[in-house]
Amino acid sequence: MQHFKVLGSGCKSCVNTAEMISKKAAELDIEAEVEKVTDMAEIMSFGVMSTPGVVLNGKVVHAGGMPSPEQVEQWCRQG
Amino acid sequence: MFEIFSILADFITYSLFGLAPASAAGKAVHFFIEDVTKIFFLLFSIIFIIGFFRSMLSPERVRRAVAGRPRAVSYPLAVGLGAVTPFCSCSSVPLFIGFLEAGIPLGVTMAFLIASPMINEVAVAVLAATLGWKVAAFYVGAGLVVGILGGLLIEALKLEKWVEEYVWKIRMGEVALPAPDSSFRARLAYAKGQVKEIAGRIWPYVLVGIGIGAVLHGYVPQDFLTRHAGASNPFAVPLAVLAGIPIYANATGVIPIAEALIDKQVPIGTVLALMMSVAAISLPEMIILRKVLKPQLIATFTGLLFVAFISVGYLFNFALG
Numbered sequence: 001m002q003h004f005k006v007l008g009s010g011c012k013s014c015v016n017t018a019e020m021i022s023k024k025a026a027e028l029d030i031e032a033e034v035e036k037v038t039d040m041a042e043i044m045s046f047g048v049m050s051t052p053g054v055v056l057n058g059k060v061v062h063a064g065g066m067p068s069p070e071q072v073e074q075w076c077r078q079g
Numbered sequence: 080m081f082e083i084f085s086i087l088a089d090f091i092t093y094s095l096f097g098l099a100p101a102s103a104a105g106k107a108v109h110f111f112i113e114d115v116t117k118i119f120f121l122l123f124s125i126i127f128i129i130g131f132f133r134s135m136l137s138p139e140r141v142r143r144a145v146a147g148r149p150r151a152v153s154y155p156l157a158v159g160l161g162a163v164t165p166f167c168s169c170s171s172v173p174l175f176i177g178f179l180e181a182g183i184p185l186g187v188t189m190a191f192l193i194a195s196p197m198i199n200e201v202a203v204a205v206l207a208a209t210l211g212w213k214v215a216a217f218y219v220g221a222g223l224v225v226g227i228l229g230g231l232l233i234e235a236l237k238l239e240k241w242v243e244e245y246v247w248k249i250r251m252g253e254v255a256l257p258a259p260d261s262s263f264r265a266r267l268a269y270a271k272g273q274v275k276e277i278a279g280r281i282w283p284y285v286l287v288g289i290g291i292g293a294v295l296h297g298y299v300p301q302d303f304l305t306r307h308a309g310a311s312n313p314f315a316v317p318l319a320v321l322a323g324i325p326i327y328a329n330a331t332g333v334i335p336i337a338e339a340l341i342d343k344q345v346p347i348g349t350v351l352a353l354m355m356s357v358a359a360i361s362l363p364e365m366i367i368l369r370k371v372l373k374p375q376l377i378a379t380f381t382g383l384l385f386v387a388f389i390s391v392g393y394l395f396n397f398a399l400g
Contacts, residue, residue, distance in 0.1 A: 009370075011169030013276075040172060040249065040370075047252035049177035050138045050170045064137055064170070065276055068268060 002032040002076060007043040007053035010036075013066050014052040021054070024072045032076060081117055081208055088113035107297025114289045114335050118205055122285065122331065123274055125204045129163075130273035131266050136164055138174050141191075146181040157187045158226040161195035162219075171364070175371050180251045185242065186234025192368075193384065194226035197358045201277075202330035209338045217395065218351060225355070225387045232383060241376035284332030292335030296342065304343045316392035319349050320385060323356025330358035347399055352392030360384050 004021050008014025018036050025032035037043055037055075046055055050064030056075050088109045092098050098105035141160045145153050171192065178188040198219055207215040308315045326333075337350045365377055372380070 009169055009172060013169070040176065041245075043173055044176055044180070044249050045252045047139075049142065049173045049251075051173060063139065065272065068272055070268075 002030060002078070003057050004032060004034045004075070005037050005055035006034065007037045007046060007048050007055065007063075008051035009040065009043075010038050011051065017052045017054065017066055020066070020069070021072055021075075024069065025076050028073065028076050030076045084113050084117040084120070087116055103297045105297075107293040110296040110335075110339065111289055111293040114209070114292065114338070115286070117208065118285060118289065118331070118335065119282075121205050121208055122201055122278055122281075125201050126274045126277050127270045129200050130270035133163065136160075138164055138170065138177070142177055142181050142183070145178070145187065145191075146183050150184070150187070153183065153187045154190055154227045154230060155223075157183075157191040157230070158194035158198075158223050161191040161193075161226065162198035162223075163200060164195065169367065171367050172370050175368070176246050176249050177251055179242070179246060180249060184234055185239050186230040186232075188230075189233045189380065190226045190230025193229050193359060194222060196361075196364070197222040197226075197330060197355055199330060201281075202334065202358075205331050205334050206337075209334060210341060214341075214347065214351075217347070218354065221351060221391045221395075222355065225359075225384070225391065229380075229383055229387060233380070236379070238376055238379065241373040241379070243371050243373060246371050281329040281331060284329040285335075288328060288332035289335040292339040295336065295339035299343070301343045304340065304345055308340070308345045308349055310346050310396065315346075315349050316352050316396065317389050319353035319392065320356040320388045323353050323388075324360050324385075325362065326357045327361040327363055328357050330354070333357045346396045348392040348395030348397070351395055352388045355388045355391065356384075359388075 002025065004018075006014055006018040006021065008017070014036070018034050021032065022034045025034075043051065043053070046053065046060050048060060048063045052062075052066070053060060053064070054062040054067060054075070056078065061075060062071065091112050092105055092109040093100060096108060098108055100106075100109070141157075141164050144160065145156050148156065175188060175192065178191065179185065203215050203219060206218055306312070308319070323333075333354050337354050340350050340353075341347060360381055365381065368380075369377060
């Protein structure tokens with residue numbers, strides 16, 4: 001079970017990133033939970049300033065801009 | 080170097096479409112084709128090249144570089160890095176909080192936020208290619224100075240009281256970003272991603288800007304603009320800045336409009352004032368910043384930029400007129 005958090009104040013790229021992860025996980029038949037974090041204090045607590053950011057199982061793996069499909073696939077398979 | 084786009088436009092407009100070079104439609108179509116091919120070519124190549132080399136630069140790194148520096152260093156550094164650091168306007172809020180949290184003064188943070196939408200490498204390259212290096216240098220110079228002076232003024236006025244209280248309470252976590260992959264392949268992938276993301280975001284503004292420029296170029300008579308926006312109208316500069324406020328566009332998108340106006344002998348200061356106002360003062364940006372700034376600071380910030388851009392306009396018109 002992969003636990004993703006997508007950090008972002010609700011802009012388009014953030015929504016797209018969350019969708020992209022959910023879709024990819026479904027495609028690979030991997031169990032994943034995708035949570036959208038919009039609370040600024042929580043976003044900043046991860047040390048991220050450029051959104052969207054991605055947190056995988058509690059660890060920041062990406063910040064600033066949409067991740068690439070290859071990256072998302074790698075995260076899904078990780079662990 | 081860029082004549083090829085002009086030759087291409089000649090061929091399509093005059094030979095393929097059979098339009099007369101002196102006709103209004105011929106002028107407009109020629110302008111449109113030349114600018115679309117030239118500007119989009121530049122857009123893709125510049126974003127790609129810069130993306131390849133700056134995959135290492137991020138707002139998190141800028142924060143670390145600027146924090147704790149004396150003002151003589153932090154102000155120029157903030158506006159300089161603001162010009163070349165890629166970040167989407169939706170990141171303005173976390174960026175603002177992150178800077179203040181690192182102890183970076185409010186003035187320096189605002190200087191960063193003023194400079195970054197106005198100056199970026201794509202706009203500078205397109206500006207240089209369409210209007211020449213001199214105009215590009217004026218624009219960059221004026222933008223950097225406005226950023227620094229605006230920030231210094233906000234600091235001198237001690238406007239920290241007009242920052243929303245919750246901002247000061249947020250504590251930022253240790254920045255633990257994964258080390259960027261600096262291999263050739265990863266840089267290539269990053270550069271490609273940047274082209275897709277940035278070009279995907281700004282192309283509609285650029286296309287609309289070129290369309291307006293083409294109509295101005297082909298259909299608006301020069302004496303109409305000379306009468307209303309020329310040196311004889313002392314209100315042309317403030318009107319240009321006012322006109323730029325509701326227009327929300329990217330700095331690159333306004334360049335074709337500037338090109339058409341300068342071609343019609345509108346004074347350069349007036350055109351620079353319009354460009355800066357379009358790029359730097361925008362309603363959506365203010366709405367985003369409202370989350371961290373009280374209305375008084377938003378109003379001060381807007382008023383300050385308004386006065387600054389008018390000054391820039393008059394100064395250049397006076398010095399070069």
